[in-house]
Amino acid sequence: MKTESRLEKVLAAGHLAVTSECGPPRGTNFDEVVRKSKYLEGIVDAVNVTDNQTAMVRMSSLAASIIIKQQGLNPLFQVTCRDRNRLAMQADILGAYAFGIDTMLCLSGDHTKFGDHPMAMNVHDIDSIQMIQMVKDMRDKGLFQGGADIKGPPKMFIGAAANPFADPFELRVMRLAKKIAAGADFIQTQCIFNVDKFEKWMEGVREKGLHKKCYILAGVTPCKSLGAARYMANRVPGMDVPQEIVDRMASVPKEKQAEEGLTICVETIERLKKIEGVAGFHIMAIEWEEKVEEICERAGLLPRPQV
Amino acid sequence: MITAERKPLEELIEYIKPFKRILLLGCNECVTVCAAGGRKEVGLLASGLQMAMLKNGSNIEIRQHTLERQCDPEYVEELVPMIDSADAVMSMACGCGVQQVAMRFKDKPVFPAVNTTFMGASERQGVWAERCQGCGNCLLGLTGGICPIARCAKQLMNGPCGGSTGGKCEISNDVDCAWQLIWDRLKALGLQDRYLDIIPAKDWRSGGGSGPRKIIREDLAE
Numbered sequence: 001m002k003t004e005s006r007l008e009k010v011l012a013a014g015h016l017a018v019t020s021e022c023g024p025p026r027g028t029n030f031d032e033v034v035r036k037s038k039y040l041e042g043i044v045d046a047v048n049v050t051d052n053q054t055a056m057v058r059m060s061s062l063a064a065s066i067i068i069k070q071q072g073l074n075p076l077f078q079v080t081c082r083d084r085n086r087l088a089m090q091a092d093i094l095g096a097y098a099f100g101i102d103t104m105l106c107l108s109g110d111h112t113k114f115g116d117h118p119m120a121m122n123v124h125d126i127d128s129i130q131m132i133q134m135v136k137d138m139r140d141k142g143l144f145q146g147g148a149d150i151k152g153p154p155k156m157f158i159g160a161a162a163n164p165f166a167d168p169f170e171l172r173v174m175r176l177a178k179k180i181a182a183g184a185d186f187i188q189t190q191c192i193f194n195v196d197k198f199e200k201w202m203e204g205v206r207e208k209g210l211h212k213k214c215y216i217l218a219g220v221t222p223c224k225s226l227g228a229a230r231y232m233a234n235r236v237p238g239m240d241v242p243q244e245i246v247d248r249m250a251s252v253p254k255e256k257q258a259e260e261g262l263t264i265c266v267e268t269i270e271r272l273k274k275i276e277g278v279a280g281f282h283i284m285a286i287e288w289e290e291k292v293e294e295i296c297e298r299a300g301l302l303p304r305p306q307v
Numbered sequence: 308m309i310t311a312e313r314k315p316l317e318e319l320i321e322y323i324k325p326f327k328r329i330l331l332l333g334c335n336e337c338v339t340v341c342a343a344g345g346r347k348e349v350g351l352l353a354s355g356l357q358m359a360m361l362k363n364g365s366n367i368e369i370r371q372h373t374l375e376r377q378c379d380p381e382y383v384e385e386l387v388p389m390i391d392s393a394d395a396v397m398s399m400a401c402g403c404g405v406q407q408v409a410m411r412f413k414d415k416p417v418f419p420a421v422n423t424t425f426m427g428a429s430e431r432q433g434v435w436a437e438r439c440q441g442c443g444n445c446l447l448g449l450t451g452g453i454c455p456i457a458r459c460a461k462q463l464m465n466g467p468c469g470g471s472t473g474g475k476c477e478i479s480n481d482v483d484c485a486w487q488l489i490w491d492r493l494k495a496l497g498l499q500d501r502y503l504d505i506i507p508a509k510d511w512r513s514g515g516g517s518g519p520r521k522i523i524r525e526d527l528a529e
Contacts, residue, residue, distance in 0.1 A: 081461070086508065108461050108468045113478045122461065129465040130508040145508060163469030168490050174502055175466045182465075182505055190469055237470035237477035 002139070002185065005103040005157035006074045007046040009307040010280075011186065011215045016273070017280030018301050019076060019188065019217060020292045021048035024064035026056065033059070033067045039289040043296055045304060046076040046103050048188070048282070052083055055115025062092050066099045076159065077101050080109025085125035086134065086145050093135065097154030105159040105188065106131040129182045132160055136183030160184035162216075164201035165194060165240035173204035180214045187214055188282040191221040191232070194240040195271050202275050211277030218272045219282045222291060223261035226250050262291060262298075269299040308337035308428070309401045310435045311344060311421035313352070320359055322418040323367065323395060329356070330386070330393035331420075332408065333373035334400035341435055343421050344399025346373040352399065352420060377404025383411050390415060426457075443513030443520065449506060451492030456509075458485035464506040 001008060010017045020040050025032040040047050047068055051061035058064075065075035077096050079089055093104070108128045112120045126134065126145075134145045135158050142153040160179040164172050176187065192198045198218070205211050223229040226249040233241035245264060252260045265283075272278050281301070285292050296302045323329055331353050339345025353369045360367045370389060374382045377400035386408070390396075395416040398405040402423040409417040425437040440457045446464070447454060456462050460478045467486030470477025474487045493499055513520075 108463060111460055111470075111478050113460075124462040125511065126508045127461070127463045127465055129505060133505070134508065161469065166467065166469045167471045167473060167484070168467070168487055171466065171486075171490050171502065174499075178465060178503060178505060181503070237472060238468075 003102050003155045003157040005046075006307065007076065007103050008157045008185065010045045010305060013305065013307050015280075015305045015307075016278075016301065017046075017215070017217060018044045018283065018296060018304065019046045019048055019280070020044045020283045020285065020289065021050060021076075022064070022068065022289060023050045023053055023286065024059035024061065026058050028059065030067060033064050034071055036289050037068045037071050037073050040292055041071070041073055042304065043293045043302065044283070045280075046074045048076045048078055048105060048284075051078040051080045051107070051109070052115070053110065055082065055110045055112045055117065057116060062096055065096060065101050069099055069101055074103065075101055077104040078107060079104060079131065080107045081124050081127055081131060082109030082112065082122050085123055089126075089131065090134070090138065090144055093138065093154050093156065094150075097156065102155060103157045103159065104135065105161065106135060106184075107161055128160060129178055132158055132179060132182040132184050140183075157185050158183055159186045159188060161190070162187045163190035163238050164192075164198050165190055166238040169201075172201060173208060173210070176205060176210055177208060180210055184214055186217060186279070188217045189219040190238060191219045191284060192268060192272065193221075193232075193245050194242050195268060197240060198272070199275060202277050206277050211279075215279035216277055217280040217282045218269075218275075218278050219284060220265050220268050220272070221284045221286065222265035222288065222295060223249055223257075224288055225254070225257045225261070229261070262295060265295055266298045269295070269301070308340050308426070308435075309403070310341045310424045310427045311338050311401050312424055313343055313348065313399070313421050314419070316355055316359060319352075319356065319397065319418070319420055320363075323356065323360075323397060324365075326367070326394040326416070328368045328370070328392060328394045330370050330372065330389060330396045331356075332377065332386075332396060332398045332400065332404075333371070334377040334398075334404050335373055335375050336377075336400075338400055338404075338421060339373075340429075342433075344401075349373055349399055374400075374404075377401075378407050380407065380411065383407050386412070441514070442509070442511075443515075444510065446506065449501065449504070451489045451496060451498070451501075453485055453488045453492060455485050455489065458483070458488070464509065466502065 022036045049061045049065045061078050065077045068075040106128050135156050137143050139155050142150050162176050229246050229249045232239050333344050333346050333349035349371045353371050376382050397418045397420050399420045405419045426439040427435045427437045430436050437457050442456050471484040476482040476484045
């Protein structure tokens with residue numbers, strides 16, 4: 001074991017891991033973080049805490065991660081390259097670890113163009129792969145990126161993202177290989193609606209034996225409504241929502257759409273379970289955290305293993 | 308080349324309002340090529356300013372002059388005989404030219420007439436696009452001759468983000484995904500494996516991270 005991370009323990013023991021996410025509030029409400037996290041208590045192995053997602057200012061992922069940690073859950077601290085240079089990233093990682101946060105996700109970050117501060121400068125001092133390298137060296141060599149020794153290195157279980165649906169497709173397995181070579185211990189994928197395409201990507205992953213070098217958590221999202229399905233299909237860069245999913249959401253009356261969305265999500269998990277190399281699931285129920293328990297229950301992912 | 312775009316006339320009028328005699332300067336280098344501040348644009352702006360000022364009921368005198376290279380002190384020296392007869396200078400050169408003139412004539416107000424934009428290349432007639440950010444440590448040899456620093460919206464040095472779709476960047480359908488271009492080039496060159504080499508975190512000291520940069524060539528410096 002490289003770390004004390006509960007997520008690592010669950011994965012190392014061979015269980016299908018489950019993670020979900022909690023978006024910090026657009027304000028200072030401590031209780032809102034607590035309220036959202038309570039829906040996930042005992043339901044998931046780690047809670048992703050997003051970092052100014054969609055480039056909208058929110059409570060910092062570090063602060064919200066600490067709140068969630070204090071509730072007894074395991075936060076998965078997300079850090080993007082968009083808002084911080086390497087000094088700020090390392091400082092936050094030290095702070096996170098000092099609070100017992102031992103699991104993180106290294107991301108490029110959505111472009112500021114999509115958020116509420118399109119006039120802001122994107123930092124991108126380092127990229128996500130360079131961040132993975134930096135966090136690995138902090139953990140394994142006890143060194144800052146600048147080369148100096150760290151007093152009490154942070155032992156982070158290092159995650160990265162993969163999007164099998166973005167272009168160029170043929171590069172996507174190689175990009176994963178590169179993230180693993182940099183030091184990624186686990187991967188959370190973009191939301192999977194097009195399972196056929198995901199299977200094709202996983203074939204490439206297995207051909208290179210990458211599923212044996214790192215844990216791959218398949219990302220899923222329940223559609224709340226037909227509108228949400230259409231939005232993801234048409235508006236979110238790098239998302240692949242096949243027409244049949246949109247049609248299926250459209251085939252039921254409005255009041256039944258949420259239910260249909262949950263059913264599609266559960267069916268997707270069932271299909272993904274059969275794919276060799278899938279080590280768990282990352283359930284992104286955006287502003288719908290209260291449904292994660294139901295999804296996990298119906299997908300046979302509860303109770304969570306004791307490790 | 309260094310590209311630039313002319314500032315709006317209203318902004319320029321605000322600058323020169325308090326003055327009667329303006330020396331309007333062009334530059335025969337980059338801003339001429341990108342049609343922002345060469346001899347022709349100097350002529351057009353001079354009549355534009357004159358007409359606008361006349362409309363406001365004030366008569367200004369504009370002397371036009373275009374230097375061979377405004378960022379070069381040797382050429383700026385040419386202005387000595389004409390500077391005293393001007394109350395203010397308006398320069399259509401890039402920011403380097405404006406500063407060179409301001410530095411040489413310390414008691415003369417100097418105003419920029421263009422917004423200096425980026426280092427770029429001409430894509431076709433009338434279209435210029437950013438190609439270089441002057442990072443001081445060129446990566447083009449590793450990335451198939453396409454710069455991820457200048458051309459990827461996230462400056463990603465190790466591959467495309469999850470927003471690349473159909474060869475386009477997530478920020479706009481008008482922007483090519485730099486990594487799609489790099490990948491296509493690496494394939495065409497049979498160098499796909501090169502993609503797997505991790506480009507390490509960049510030392511930005513060469514790219515302005517350590518403050519204003521200077522090149523001193525001992526063999527040439529006087």
